[in-house]
Amino acid sequence: MSVDVEDWFQVQAYAGTIRREDWEGLDRRVEANTDRILGLFERAGVTATFFTLGWVAERHPALIRRIVAAGHELASHGHGHELVREIGAARFRADIRRAKAVLEDAGGVPVRGYRAPTFSIGPRITPWAHAVLAEEGHDYSSSLFPVRHDLYGDEAAPRGPHRPDPSGVTELPMTTLRLGGRNLPCAGGGWFRLTPYAAFRTALRRVNQAERTPGIFYFHPWEIDPDQPEVPAARPLARFRHRVGLRRMEHRLERLLRDFRWDRMDRVFPDAIAGAATQLAAPQPAAA
Template sequence: MSVDVEDWFQVQAFAGTIPRADWDGFAPRVEANTDRILAAFDRAGARATFFTLGWVAERQPALVRRIVAAGHELASHGHGHELVSEIGETRFREDIRRAKRVLEDVAGVPVRGYRAPTFSIGPALTPWAHRVLAEEGYSYSSSVFPIRHDLYGAPDSPRVTHRPDPAGVTEVPMTTVRALGRNLPFSGGGWFRLMPYPLFRAGLRRVNRAEGQPGVFYFHPWEVDPGQPEVPGAARRSRFRHRVGLEAMEGRLERLLRDFAWGRMDEVFDLAPLPERVEA
């Protein structure tokens, strides 16, 4: 189980409508929404990994400490929610280093995991990313979605945990089901809100039982918040992707928590820290 901790105005769907420089002018809703998620996990006895923006941690440090105090894994979603495929290697290194420092300073625990904003890591566009993550002290990434999509995706990447670069971190890809000659998404997000729940449950059970693999589920705090503000000027497609199924999301999440056993990514996938590098 994983949560990408970002606020409603930071999503990629609105990147062309809401400038990053204006973020501080919006009323934050991430703390209240994440607290609702923490309460739901506590009721279900579930533990999760919270991939958290450094930007959020700087402004909501008490929330980050509550996540850790509840027994969840704290991981990095980068600092400023910028696409890795667009910012390049140097700025990527600066972004993940800053986020790791902020998160660790706030929470007092090591941060080993990373998820790229909008799954913007892949072998074609960012072949250096897993190596840079290792050099900056991370142990694993959960950033590759092996599907075809207009905004992201690496359909030819392995569907199971692997190491894309011998000098880099382990990659835990988003869960897919192989059917109809292609990989179909069974990981969460908008796909989960659109898909009939019994179909999603069947796909995840197939991954568990037929393939013997854990599934990775992800969602965002804003997805349990149907009362969030509208975004004037956003494209119709972007508004649809962002808002579809929000009213039913919390109930569907409760069903998912009952139907499967959920744990932290570092524990489910046994993601031990990388050995310390020894300088020659």
């Protein structure tokens, strides 16, 4: 189970509408929404990995301490939610170095994991990224989505844990179901809000049982916040992607937390992170 901790105005869907220089003056809702998620997890007895923006940690250090105190894994989502494929190796290094330092200072724990904003790294578009992550002290990335999508994804990428670069970190890709010669998304976010719950649950169980592998689920704090501000200037498709299913998301999450066993990324994939295996099998159906 994983949470990408960013605020509603930082999403890629609004990148062409909300200017980065205006972020500071917008209504910050990430702390309250993340606290609601912490409550959901506590009631369900679930621990998770929180891939958190350094930008958020700088402004809400007490939230970072609450995440750690509740037993969750603190990981990095980079600092400023910039697409890795657009900023290049030098700025990427500076971004993850700054985020790691801010997160570790606020949380008082090592930050081992990283997830790229909008899954914007991959062997073909950023062949240097996994090595840079290793050089900056990370142990794993969860940044590849092996699907076909207009904003991200690489359907040719491996579906299981692997090392894209022998000198780099382990990659733990988003979960997909192989069906009809295609990879179907089975990981969370907008896909989870769009798909009928029974269909999503069946797909994830098939991954667990037929392939004997854990799944990785992700979502964002803003996805349980249907009352967040509207952005009428955004493109219709962007507004739809961002807002579809928000009112039923929290209830769906409660069902998902009951229907599967969940834990932190570092506990579900310890051998893969250590590089001991290129494909991890689960002894029982499980999800992360």
